[in-house]
Amino acid sequence: MTAGTDHTQPVGDLDTDVSADVEALYRDGITARRGAFAPEWADRLGEDVAAAFEEALSRPGGAVGRGPHRYYVEIHPEQIRDFVGLVDHPWVRSVCAAVLGPDYRIVELGFDVPLEGAVNQPWHRDFPMPEETRSERRLTSLAFNVTTVDTEEDMGPFEIAPGTQWDDDPSFEHGMFPPKSAYPRYEELAVRKYPRRGDISARSALTIHRGTANLSAKSRPVLVLGVDGPEANNDERHDMAVTRAYWESLPQRVRDHLACPVVEELTPITQKHTIEGLVMGDA
Template sequence: MVQSLNTTGVSKFTAGDLDRFAEVLNRDGICVIPELFDRELVQEWAAAFDALFRERQQRPGGLAPREKNRYYLTLPWVQPFANTKVFANPTILGVLDRVFFQEYRLVQLGADTPFQDSEYQELHRDFRPLFTDQIVTPLYALAVNFPLVEVTEDNGPFQMARGTHVMPREEALVKIRAGEIPVESFPMQLGDVIIRSPLAIHRGSPNITAQPRPMVVMGYVMHWLHTPVMDLTVQKDYYESLPQHLQEMLRCNVVEQLPENKTETYINFKY
């Protein structure tokens, strides 16, 4: 473990719990951390997200379409979204410290939202292997997800095939189609968090309810990985208010004033 940024508070879990989360993440490509965030925090995000989404809907290019009735948007680096209790949460960073063996950066803060009549996404990965499918890629990028509403089997749960982050893509797809590896749904309560490898084979599932299902995603990568399609823009006064170790963790554009008419850039995401 080279980097330790876990200085923003005390984890709700023991060191043994964090070791277990990291072990499961390395083995399965995903771990679930139950009830990490307070419900009040999540509800505050949900209200702010709803207002933001409705505003972005009216703006050309304000949302990125993700197939039928599914949209992605990058969250602005303002309250309540700019919150060290979330992006620098000591439990999340405690797990990342155990699986990333070099310095890492936060490069993404956004949300994926399926609406009623959305469909299954194609099974896919979000990143390519470092070199070739024949060489197992270590955990060089991780996605941290938490929902803004309760996730059930009906409103579009995230689905993933465990262990496929260490398999060649075609081998994993063959095993999935043959039923050797199940594609599992991950229902979630408010406050639950998932940390997962974007190399694992996964998909979004249909939302058959009348309520949208927003899922926040924070993307963390090794310091040497560059992700030009992602955009993280932070206002200078907020950036300078952060301790130096958190400034260094953010890979972002620092600007005097955040743009008022944000358009979405993160559109291509599947491999």
């Protein structure tokens, strides 16, 4: 964080003191809360993700490739049993409000699954840098990651280059993929993450990162929760929806931040949030 600059949004009393997390997000592009959930909670989430993954693979367009043996699936909130417990967790709520302001919007729910044989992804960010970030050095969205397994070295850990959320280079292909000539810098900065069941992280999806090679016989599913500030428009890339009955069962505090259609019946999502260089398997 720039010395003397306070990026925390003025949102009144927060449930949890997240000032150190805000500082970490602006400095490193990532922060985390260890043990936010019980391991048993993560196990139930893992069951829900496994069921959704099986369903997605059974139909055309249900899952999108993010490189060889690596998939992304967007889902509806009702496909996990404790969506409310996730989005209404005091740390999640407080980080969103502090970084994005009181009018933050939940726009994405999905998961990444690196299977056995997944290879190193190219270094990338998930979308081009917004103008607010470029000109004002301000983050306008966050991605929360929740692992459903205890991550081990051979399972293809997530790798991130701290501080690179501010990298702004016209040579980035599609505004997301740095040239291979820049890889040595990212490899020098790179930190591998080994979250365990119950941990949750928050990051700027602009921070340069990649999934690494899964050399094990195990998959490493990770839930992704995408949250926008008022000026972001990532909801255009997603098709999350809730049924009317589910909407009416939600606490008002959750409904206030849930930016998605309310429908009579859910339609399975055909994936459209593709990332060209990852779909092509350019690792």
